[in-house]
Amino acid sequence: MRQRPLPPEVRRQRFLMTVANHSMAIVLAVVFVTPFIFILATAVMTRQQALTGSFWPHPFVWGNFIKVFHFVPFARYAWNTVVYSVLATVGTVVSSIPVAYALSRMSWRGRQVAFLLVLATLALPSQVTIVPLYIIFVRIHWIGTLKPLILPTFFGDAFTIFLLRQFFMTIPEELSEAARVDGASEFQILTRVIVPLAKPAIMAVALFQFLYSWNDFFGPLVFANTHTWTLAVGLAEFSQVIHRSVLWNIQMAASVLFMLPIIILFFMAQRAFMEGVTLTGIKG
Amino acid sequence: MARIALEGVTKVFGHEVIAVNDVSIEIGDGEFMVLVGPSGCGKSTILRLLSGLDEVTDGEIWIGDKQVTDLPAKERDLAMIFQNYAIYPHMTVAQNIGFGLKLRRTKKTTIQERVLEVAQMLGLQEMLDRKPATLSGGQRQRVAIGRAIVRDPVAFLMDEPLSNLDAKLRVQMRAELARIHARLSRTTVYVTHDQVEAMTLGDRVAVLKDGVLQQLASPQEVFRQPANLFVAAFIGSPPMNLVEAKVGDGDISFADYRLPLPSGTDLSEYRNRSVILGIRPSDLEDADVWTGENRPVIEANVEIVEDLGTEMNVIFSINAPPVVTEQTQAAEEDASTETGIPLIASEGTNTFTARVDPRCRARSGSRVRLSVDPDRFHFFDPETSTAVLSKHPAGLAS
Amino acid sequence: MRSKRRGRNTLRLVVLLFMAPWIIGFLGFILYPMLSSLYFSFTKFNLLQTPQWVGFFNYRFMFAHDPNFWLAVRNTLWIIVFGIPIQIMFAIVAAVVLTRVRSGSGGYRTLFFLPTMVPTVAAALGFLFLLDPSGPIDTILRLVHLPQPLWFESAHWSKPSLVGLGLWGVGDTMIIFLAALLDVPKQLYEAADIEGAGWWQKFRYITLPMISPVIFFSVIIGVIEGFQYFTEAFVVSGGDLSLGAPQGSLLFYTTWLYQQGFQYTNMGYASALAWLLFVVVMVCTVILIKTSNRWVFYQGGFR
Numbered sequence: 001m002r003q004r005p006l007p008p009e010v011r012r013q014r015f016l017m018t019v020a021n022h023s024m025a026i027v028l029a030v031v032f033v034t035p036f037i038f039i040l041a042t043a044v045m046t047r048q049q050a051l052t053g054s055f056w057p058h059p060f061v062w063g064n065f066i067k068v069f070h071f072v073p074f075a076r077y078a079w080n081t082v083v084y085s086v087l088a089t090v091g092t093v094v095s096s097i098p099v100a101y102a103l104s105r106m107s108w109r110g111r112q113v114a115f116l117l118v119l120a121t122l123a124l125p126s127q128v129t130i131v132p133l134y135i136i137f138v139r140i141h142w143i144g145t146l147k148p149l150i151l152p153t154f155f156g157d158a159f160t161i162f163l164l165r166q167f168f169m170t171i172p173e174e175l176s177e178a179a180r181v182d183g184a185s186e187f188q189i190l191t192r193v194i195v196p197l198a199k200p201a202i203m204a205v206a207l208f209q210f211l212y213s214w215n216d217f218f219g220p221l222v223f224a225n226t227h228t229w230t231l232a233v234g235l236a237e238f239s240q241v242i243h244r245s246v247l248w249n250i251q252m253a254a255s256v257l258f259m260l261p262i263i264i265l266f267f268m269a270q271r272a273f274m275e276g277v278t279l280t281g282i283k284g
Numbered sequence: 285m286a287r288i289a290l291e292g293v294t295k296v297f298g299h300e301v302i303a304v305n306d307v308s309i310e311i312g313d314g315e316f317m318v319l320v321g322p323s324g325c326g327k328s329t330i331l332r333l334l335s336g337l338d339e340v341t342d343g344e345i346w347i348g349d350k351q352v353t354d355l356p357a358k359e360r361d362l363a364m365i366f367q368n369y370a371i372y373p374h375m376t377v378a379q380n381i382g383f384g385l386k387l388r389r390t391k392k393t394t395i396q397e398r399v400l401e402v403a404q405m406l407g408l409q410e411m412l413d414r415k416p417a418t419l420s421g422g423q424r425q426r427v428a429i430g431r432a433i434v435r436d437p438v439a440f441l442m443d444e445p446l447s448n449l450d451a452k453l454r455v456q457m458r459a460e461l462a463r464i465h466a467r468l469s470r471t472t473v474y475v476t477h478d479q480v481e482a483m484t485l486g487d488r489v490a491v492l493k494d495g496v497l498q499q500l501a502s503p504q505e506v507f508r509q510p511a512n513l514f515v516a517a518f519i520g521s522p523p524m525n526l527v528e529a530k531v532g533d534g535d536i537s538f539a540d541y542r543l544p545l546p547s548g549t550d551l552s553e554y555r556n557r558s559v560i561l562g563i564r565p566s567d568l569e570d571a572d573v574w575t576g577e578n579r580p581v582i583e584a585n586v587e588i589v590e591d592l593g594t595e596m597n598v599i600f601s602i603n604a605p606p607v608v609t610e611q612t613q614a615a616e617e618d619a620s621t622e623t624g625i626p627l628i629a630s631e632g633t634n635t636f637t638a639r640v641d642p643r644c645r646a647r648s649g650s651r652v653r654l655s656v657d658p659d660r661f662h663f664f665d666p667e668t669s670t671a672v673l674s675k676h677p678a679g680l681a682s
Numbered sequence: 683m684r685s686k687r688r689g690r691n692t693l694r695l696v697v698l699l700f701m702a703p704w705i706i707g708f709l710g711f712i713l714y715p716m717l718s719s720l721y722f723s724f725t726k727f728n729l730l731q732t733p734q735w736v737g738f739f740n741y742r743f744m745f746a747h748d749p750n751f752w753l754a755v756r757n758t759l760w761i762i763v764f765g766i767p768i769q770i771m772f773a774i775v776a777a778v779v780l781t782r783v784r785s786g787s788g789g790y791r792t793l794f795f796l797p798t799m800v801p802t803v804a805a806a807l808g809f810l811f812l813l814d815p816s817g818p819i820d821t822i823l824r825l826v827h828l829p830q831p832l833w834f835e836s837a838h839w840s841k842p843s844l845v846g847l848g849l850w851g852v853g854d855t856m857i858i859f860l861a862a863l864l865d866v867p868k869q870l871y872e873a874a875d876i877e878g879a880g881w882w883q884k885f886r887y888i889t890l891p892m893i894s895p896v897i898f899f900s901v902i903i904g905v906i907e908g909f910q911y912f913t914e915a916f917v918v919s920g921g922d923l924s925l926g927a928p929q930g931s932l933l934f935y936t937t938w939l940y941q942q943g944f945q946y947t948n949m950g951y952a953s954a955l956a957w958l959l960f961v962v963v964m965v966c967t968v969i970l971i972k973t974s975n976r977w978v979f980y981q982g983g984f985r
Contacts, residue, residue: 004342010354021782028776029793035850036796038818039808053821095703102700108693114701121712123902123967125910127936128960129715131722131943131953138729155707186696215801217913218936222944232803232913239807240921248811255804266799270792277854278861337872357875364876370869374891374979383887384877435877 043253050248064253071250074257076227077234084146084220084230085213091153092160092209093202099156100164101190105176115165121158126218134222144225149216153209160205163279167201168194204276207269214262231258286348286438287313288334288471293343295329295495303329305495306343314469318486318503320476322518322614326495327475331441334473336360347438363432364441368448369424371416371431377403378412380427384435402430405464422453433464439471446481461485479519483507491515493614509662513560513607513669516662517615522565522597525636526607528666529561536561536661539602539634541582546658551672554663559672560607562662565597568638570646571653579655586646587635598638598646598654606634611669716960722953729947740954751955753930754938757841761911761934765845766904770897773852777859778885791860798853806917809847810834834918837931844914844932855900862896863889891979898978902970909963912936935959 006014042050043064045057068074102108103115137148171194179189195202220233229237235254242251266273288311295304304326311317319327332338334345336357345353352360363384371380381402382395390398403409406426416424425445432440445461446454462485465472476482482489483503491498491506491514499511510516516524529538531554536545538561545551551559571581584600638654646652663672698705723740725733744751776794780787797805812819813833820830831839866889874884890897915932919925925941926933939959943952 004340004353007354018784021779021784024779025783025786025790028779029790032794032797032850035808035812038812042811051816053816053818055818055821095707098700099704102697106693106697106700108697114704117708118704121708123906123963124712125906125956125959125963127910127939128719128956129712131949131956132715132718133711134944135729135949152707152711154703155711156704161704186693186700190700211799215803217803217916218940221916222940232801235807236803236917236921239810239917240923248814248817251807252811255807259800259804262799262801263796266796274791274795274857277857280854280858335872335876337875357872358878358880360876361878362876364873366869366873368869370867370873372870372873372888372891374894383874387874387878387883431873431877441876 039252039255042248043256045249047247047249050252051246061249064249065257067250068254068257071247072234072238072254074231074234074254077229077231078257080146080220080224080228081214081230081232084149084216085210087146087150088153088213089206089209091150092157093206095154095156096160096164096205097195097202098190100161100168101186101194103161104165104168105171105173105189105194106186118158118161122162124158130218130222137223143223144228146220146224146228148223149213149219157209160209163205163208163276164198164201167198167279171197200272200275201279203269203272204279207265207272207276210265211262286471287311287315287346288317288439288473289344289346290330290334291344291346293330293333293345294341295326295333295338296341303495304333307492307495307497308343309490309497309500311471311473312487314471316465316472316474316485316487318474318476318482318489319492320479320482320489320519321492321498322477324494325492327477327492328443329495330492331364331443331473331475335362335364335441361435361438362441363435363437363439365428365432365443365445367444369428371424371427373416376413376415377408377419377427377430380416381408381430381434384431388435398434399430402434405433406430406460421449422457425449425457429461429464433468437470439473442472442474444476445474447476447478458484479521482519491518493518493611509671510562511671512611513562513609513664514611514615516562516664516671517612520564522637522639523615524562524564524662525568526560526562526612526664527602527604527634527636528558528607530558531555539604541602543580543582543656544658546661548659549661549663549672551663554672558666560664560666560669562664563636563656564660564662565637565639567657567660568598568636568640568654570598570638570640570644571655572645573641573643574655577655579657581653581655583651583653584636586648586650586652589646589648591642594642596640596642596644596646598640598644598652599635600638600652601633601635604634609669719953719956722950723957724954725950727948727950727953729949733950736950740951741958743951744954744958750926750930750933750938753926754933754935757931757933758909758911758935760841761844762905762908764841765848766901766908768845769848769852769855769904770900772849773855773900774859774893774897776852776856777863778889780856780860781863791857794856795853797850800851802851802913803917805847805851806914809843809850810918813843813846835928837929840918840928840931844918847914847918858896858900859893862893866892894978895980898970898974902967905966905970906963909959909966910936912940916940 038055041055041057044060044062045054045064046059046061049057099118103111103118133148134143137143142148175193175197176189179193184192214230215232216230217232217236220228220230224230224233226237235251235258238254239251290307290309293304293307294302296302307326307330309317309330319330321327329338333340336352336355336359340353343353344351347360347362372383375383378396378399382399385395385398399412400409403412406429408423408426408430411419411423416427419427425448428445442461446457449457458481465485474481474485486503488501489503489506490500491511493514499506499515501509501511506515506519510519510524513526517526527538529536531545531551532542533555534545535542536551536559537543571579584602586598586600588597588599590597590599638652640646640654644652664670665672722733724735724737726736726739727733780791780794783790800808811817814820815830815832815835819833823830833839833843870888870892871884874888879887911934915934915937916925919927919932919937922945925937925945935955936959939952939955942948942955
């Protein structure tokens with residue numbers, strides 16, 4: 001097929017437009033990526049080099065990643081973080097699924113009120129409950145353990161319930177009815193019909209909760225102690241102890257190790273992440 | 285106000301799909317041009333090329349005396365009415381109508397005046413402050429029309445504007461569009477697959493198939509002198525009856541019938557060969573009701589009778605295979621989804637429809653005598669599918 | 683009849699069973715602590731002795747005699763008033779850029795989103811290094827002979843630096859905007875094209891109103907989170923021993939609450955601060971929702 005050549009001014013204009021768009025994108029990409037590069041580079045510098053604002057490591061000190069474990073009880077913090085994140089994720093998902101189900105796929109009096117209450121707790125600042133909870137946990141000697149962080153996750157999380165409910169609502173009612181006609185109980189409908197269909201949403205909320213716990217700072221700061229600190233608190237406290245200006249290389253190496261599992265998780269489940277984030281925006 | 289011209293316009297999507305193939309149409313100033321054809325024929329693409337939303341692959345577009353082929357949409361000063369209206373859901377009716385003026389930094393008071401004027405013309409003055417979500421389909425359609433006319437553009441482009449309305453409203457809006465066109469007499473390009481709209485609204489009709497222009501003529505001419513089998517089968521409802529017929533010496537025969545040839549047609553080229561004969565359902569009449577004229581008569585066994593009140597469709601099969609060419613199929617595919625006429629798809633038999641006076645007494649299973657007017661026969665070449673032109677155009681004689 | 687009633691009773695039981703985790707959680711971890719912190723807010727309570735009723739003393743003290751309270755309020759409002767709009771605008775710009783780049787937009791999207799995955803503490807530590815007077819940013823500024831602010835060490839630059847840190851992790855907001863932008867019907871832009879709209883007019887009169895629900899959502903979330911701003915400030919200030927540093931410029935509301943409650947064990951005062959925070963957050967949320975129909979367009983009359 002013969003192609004009519006575009007007039008030069010139209011072609012130029014369009015070319016400039018593409019250049020402009022890509023320039024914008026590249027500038028933004030540089031802004032977003034540069035911090036990573038500096039952090040990574042510093043993580044493998046010598047201590048002296050890290051202090052002098054160098055841009056490129058010379059020599060590469062890969063041993064910094066080992067040294068992290070000597071300077072900080074990194075292994076213990078990491079273990080605490082994993083325990084907290086995994087158990088909190090399990091707790092949140094297991095306890096929120098039936099609640100979301102009851103709020104979306106069963107009809108009962110008071111359902112609307114209950115749902116509004118769930119929504120209201122979404123806006124609730126955690127500070128307003130933390131003092132009395134702290135006092136309770138002091139009394140039962142749970143301060144200094146991870147239990148105050150993990151236990152509440154087994155009683156439903158408002159955000160998770162909300163997202164799952166929104167997703168459950170989109171599953172056609174006929175599927176439940178067909179199962180009901182076949183003699184399935186509500187529990188069987190939930191586990192055999194709804195959960196398999198809602199896998200992407202469950203994946204997303206599980207990822208969110210995992211991330212949340214991995215990141216959580218305020219909770220462990222208040223409830224845990226030096227033995228049970230997670231990486232978030234442990235690294236922040238380490239940073240204060242050495243008080244800035246020194247050991248940037250070790251701090252950056254520790255930060256890299258801290259974010260690495262999450263970055264890997266992200267690349268493994270990028271789709272679920274993006275879709276999940278999009279799902280959170282629907283409620284607007 | 286301006287004439288619009290397409291010169292050898294071609295549009296290729298990707299590398300393969302030729303949506304519009306070397307189409308040239310010239311639309312006169314103030315003319316109402318209808319582009320009609322089955323879905324996928326390229327009619328909407330032509331409209332998008334005219335509007336500047338899509339770019340031509342080859343060819344030129346002229347508006348007035350200006351070559352606009354490379355001009356972006358916003359500089360062409362056209363107005364377009366979309367199939368789904370595309371009115372802005374977040375703006376009120378008044379804001380929707382006045383948006384184009386606002387973009388041109390028209391004075392606020394002028395905008396208000398113009399919007400009110402247009403709203404009155406369309407009967408929208410009561411709902412100027414309402415949001416589109418609260419409007420009915422017909423009202424939204426009016427908003428879309430109002431948005432188009434308020435700016436006083438050089439031409440209107442309308443992309444199946446009535447197809448989302450229910451049947452009754454469609455008839456009403458059709459009349460309204462005709463009224464508006466009569467009043468503004470602005471160049472209009474109107475895309476539809478509805479042949480009634482094409483016939484009633486168009487000054488001229490361009491029939492398209494697979495991106496190729498089939499015929500460009502007045503609605504009457506398209507109906508009475510279809511240029512080829514496709515146009516013949518596509519235009520007219522119920523569709524034209526088609527059958528392969530043998531040309532004899534002064535007569536023509538098909539199935540069990542032998543009929544005289546019309547006076548003005550020279551079919552000598554086809555003697556002893558076949559030709560495709562087309563008879564419009566409306567050119568068949570119950571011989572027992574219309575007894576006055578002395579016309580040839582064919583007899584048939586009635587299969588189905590559809591009494592529409594003002595007229596009656598008598599459907600009968602004839603002892604001949606159906607005419608199946610690429611062109612008739614293309615026309616039929618669309619017809620079967622759009623019209624309510626049941627297509628009797630019994631393999632191997634050809635069904636004819638006669639649209640007769642409702643006094644006809646034919647019932648399903650009974651026999652009927654139908655008079656035919658040879659002067660209104662249409663002939664098509666079986667190989668090329670193009671019309672065999674008569675010296676005196678068929679149908680125009682009467 | 684009988685079996686029907688029994689059926690209804692079992693259904694009720696099932697609902698109760700399914701709702702049980704949340705009901706227990708709501709009562710035990712939300713309602714009870716809320717009420718008891720309301721009570722504590724009217725007491726003097728240091729964990730060792732029993733709470734001592736002091737009436738409105740904590741609230742009066744807060745407003746009349748606690749300069750740090752007002753400092754924390756000012757700093758927090760600063761972050762909400764400047765930080766959140768900048769973040770939202772930046773997220774919209776990034777999302778718009780993603781919609782405009784035809785080739786390679788998937789790669790750009792991943793790069794833009796990646797920093798969001800970095801744990802807050804790691805990001806804060808990273809920025810602490812980047813913006814250190816001897817760190818890379820100031821080194822670059824020195825090379826090109828531009829002034830080198832002290833960033834987190836200067837009371838002037840500390841909050842803007844935190845906004846910069848926030849912008850780095852704007853990816854999740856950006857993704858939500860991206861989805862909203864892609865959701866705007868193409869035909870609306872085409873209609874506007876034909877009506878003669880330029881790109882800014884299309885953005886102003888079509889894109890912005892059509893994505894206004896997401897803007898609204900981001901503002902609400904931003905305000906709620908802004909009032910609880912804590913972690914980043916804690917890390918860059920240098921932790922427990924230097925909360926709010928430099929010169930109190932990073933003393934945020936929750937920082938002050940944390941310090942009162944968990945460093946000075948003034949549980950009564952901390953509870954009063956918490957309750958005020960709760961009331962303010964609720965009031966702001968309600969005001970935002972009430973005023974939203976003036977500028978937010980809800981498709982199909984939702985809500």
